[in-house]
Amino acid sequence: MPTSRASAEPPLAISTDVLTKKFSGGQIAVNQVSLRVPVGSVFGFLGPNGSGKTTTIRMLLGLVFATSGDIAVLGEPIPGRGGAALSAVGALVEGPAFHPYLSGQANLRRLDAADLTSSARDSRARVATALERVGLTAAAGKRYRNYSLGMRQRLGIAAALLRPRRLLILDEPTNGLDPQGTREVRHLVAELAADGTTVFVSSHLLSEVEHMCSHVGVMRTGSMVWQGSMRDLGSQQRVRVTVESLDSPLAKSVLADLGLSEITESDGQASAVLGDRPPEQVVAALVAAGVGVRGFSVAKPKLEDIFVQLTGEGFDVSG
Amino acid sequence: MSVAEPLTKPVLAVGGRFLLSEIGMQLRRRRNQLILAVLAAVPVIIGIAVKLTTHDGAGATGGLIGNITNNGIFVAFTALIVVIPIFLPMAVAVVAGETVAGEASLGTLRYLLAVPVGRTRLLLTKFAAMGFWCLLITSVVALAGVIIGVILFPSAHVTLLSGTQATLLGGVGRLVGMVLYAALMMLAVAAIGLFISTLTEVPIAAMAATLTVAIVMQVLVAVPQLHAIHPWLISDHLLNLADLLRDPLRVSGLRDGALLAVGYVVVFGSLAWARFTTKDVTS
Structure with a gap:
């Protein structure tokens, strides 16, 4: 033993x-x-x-x-x-x-x-x-x-x-x-x-x-x-925040200023990987910059996403 | 198997409950019941055929069949001699081929091993159940023979092949000897079947292969030029069981056959053990 x-x-x-x-x-x-x-x-x-x-x-x-x-x-x-x-x-x-x-x-x-x-x-x-x-x-x-x-x-x-x-x-x-x-x-x-x-x-x-x-x-x-x-x-995985706003390009630049990574922006939505920053800081920064926040969400990745990341292939048969 | 300090129970405990459960499965199996019925039919057919073809007073033609009319117990002797070359090896091959391969093909082998049933214990239990089966099939033939014989023919003294007479009790004793000898010879076939059964996951293949081995031995015995290897073939010793009908008893043939059977059991049992205890179970 x-x-x-x-x-x-x-x-x-x-x-x-x-x-x-x-x-x-x-x-x-x-x-x-x-x-x-x-x-x-x-x-x-x-x-x-x-x-x-x-x-x-x-x-x-x-x-x-x-x-x-x-x-x-x-x-x-x-x-x-x-x-x-x-x-x-x-x-x-x-x-x-x-x-x-x-x-x-x-x-x-x-x-x-x-x-x-x-x-x-x-x-x-x-x-x-x-x-x-x-x-x-x-x-x-x-x-x-x-x-x-x-x-x-x-x-x-x-x-x-x-x-x-x-x-x-x-x-x-x-x-x-x-x-x-x-x-x-x-x-x-x-x-x-x-x-x-x-x-x-x-x-x-x-x-x-x-x-x-x-x-x-x-x-x-x-x-x-x-x-x-x-x-x-x-906790090891990347939590993603998404901002809904009419002025999504401005939201995107705020997220960039905060140093978040993998920023994406599309019609009325901006999103980024949170890192170790608390989400409330992001909201405060957005409001301070005058972004009209219509919605804000913090999405933990689903196990399925993590699984695909780890195995790189989803449910296909491994060779 | 290392004999360490006893953990929960003795390491070598075989477990009677498992053996009983195995035997129960054997008996409940429709196919096995059919085999038993067919084997029991053999002495019945022999008895009826002899009864129909001999007329009262015309009997006593000598030889095995002729003796039947003199004494009913001879139906059992004759039936055993008829079934031992092919029917009994067939009945053994079908059941022995299935022992391990059948569990593997169903997938139940993995669950038995996970219970856990140690691999050695599993083989021992399967083999012990085969021993029961061998004794059962030979006893069924003998018993059916005695019953039909007593019904159709007189059952007083037993005239042996050598012409001398034995009491009915003596006759039954000789019958028991024949049953035991036949069962032991069949156990040798069962050992071959058990070994082959550890080689495959397809029970039919194991049954066919075991039966093939039994038949090939029969064929080899029929070739006089192969005289040199005959003493090493099970089939060469099967009919030695007729020696039990002689007076005085000739034991040398029975002894040789029994020793050979034990040899087969040891050799093929060891092969089965060596194979099964090192095999990956992926079924």
């Missing part, structure tokens, strides 16, 4: 050190990634398709073996000792997968039976609780093959919640869910996080991540390009 470092850093639910995965084809899927997921955080794991998110998640669960680098999940090395740490980890990886000819309930019973650390006595109750938690009680006895996409996703989440977990790894948890289901998942995550469960979630829905997460990590072509708390991410 790295006790020397633990004093400087908050305890980590997941940490990887220069984790690299090179597939036998020579393709480097994950390149020197050092993840730091603090205990108790809701960590959004972002990146375009093919950026190495899923391979990273697979390595965290001991499914894929790292070419080099170390992994610790809940303080235990992965893979190692039969993955003792993993019994405290619930996971949803690349969509749900169950036996089609078994009912949802039978599928969960099977996963529960496979767990050496869970007792046989309250297996039935555990499964019922998990099904109820995701709203599947009514469909418990139905064969999995007759489940809709959303029901399958719910069953996958139920499997992840079969036992009290200290860490949840959810890969695209809202995939295939209707808006109602999406909201329920968000609630569930918030509820679990409030109980102290660390949630590591990868999602394509940036607005989801923006709502749910306290931390984010952004992957691009196998490398981690940014990670940290959402607060740090916001």
Whole structure:
């Protein structure tokens, strides 16, 4: 255990050190990634398709073996000792997968039976609780093959919640869910996080991540390009002020005098990146210069804009 | 597997619940029920066919089939000898090929491993469930044979191939021996199937490959020029189970077959383990 470092850093639910995965084809899927997921955080794991998110998640669960680098999940090395740490980890990886000819309930019973650390006595109750938690009680006895996409996703989440977990790894948890289901998942995550469960979630829905997460990590072509708390991410990014005025050229020159950057001006609007200047100073300067201010707005960039800046390519597949 | 200080439970605990769940899945599978039904039909067909073609008093023609009319238990002996070269290896190949590849193709393998089920434990459990299956299919044939035999034919003393007689109890004992021997030979096929199943994510491919191996062995045994390799082929030892019908018992053939089967289990079990514990699961 790295006790020397633990004093400087908050305890980590997941940490990887220069984790690299090179597939036998020579393709480097994950390149020197050092993840730091603090205990108790809701960590959004972002990146375009093919950026190495899923391979990273697979390595965290001991499914894929790292070419080099170390992994610790809940303080235990992965893979190692039969993955003792993993019994405290619930996971949803690349969509749900169950036996089609078994009912949802039978599928969960099977996963529960496979767990050496869970007792046989309250297996039935555990499964019922998990099904109820995701709203599947009514469909418990139905064969999995007759489940809709959303029901399958719910069953996958139920499997992840079969036992009290200290860490949840959810890969695209809202995939295939209707808006109602999406909201329920968000609630569930918030509820679990409030109980102290660390949630590591990868999602394509940036607005989801923006709502749910306290931390984010952004992957691009196998490398981690940014990670940290959402607060740090916001403050690091460029906040834009926009002035609405009939005399927008004058407003533009005021913004320029204040030393703001990236000034744009168009019909009745002038806008610039704020930097570390407080916005009220800008308003005061505008008024002092006699600009008739009709509207003034401070826009924090959306996560989506930041994401595009960081990955440079939005949601296209990385080569 | 490093034996460290016990963390929560013993490192080597296999977990009976998981094994029971595996066996339950096996039994609930429609396809497997069909296999069992077909296997059970074999002694029934043999029994009825012999009953219809022999007239009272004309029996006792000797040989295995002729003995049936003298004693019903011989239906079970005959049925086992009929199914062991092809039917039983087929029934094993279908189920063994699916063990790991089936879970991989469904994607359930990643969730089992994430439970976590250690890879060694997963293989051991799958193999133990295969052991149950091997015993089940051979027992079904024997049991169906005994039942139909008792219904259609007399069941007093058992005339063995060597001409001497054994008591009914002795006959049943020999039948149990045949079932165990057949199951052990099938376990060797299952080990091959388990290994092949770790190589692919396509269960059908694993089933076909396992069955192909079983059939190729049969073909090789049929080629006398390949005499030198015959002792190393499972199929060369399958019919040794008829030795259990001789008096006095000839154990040398049974012993050779059993040793070979254990050898196959060790070799292919190790290969499966070596492959599966180092493989990236990307399905």
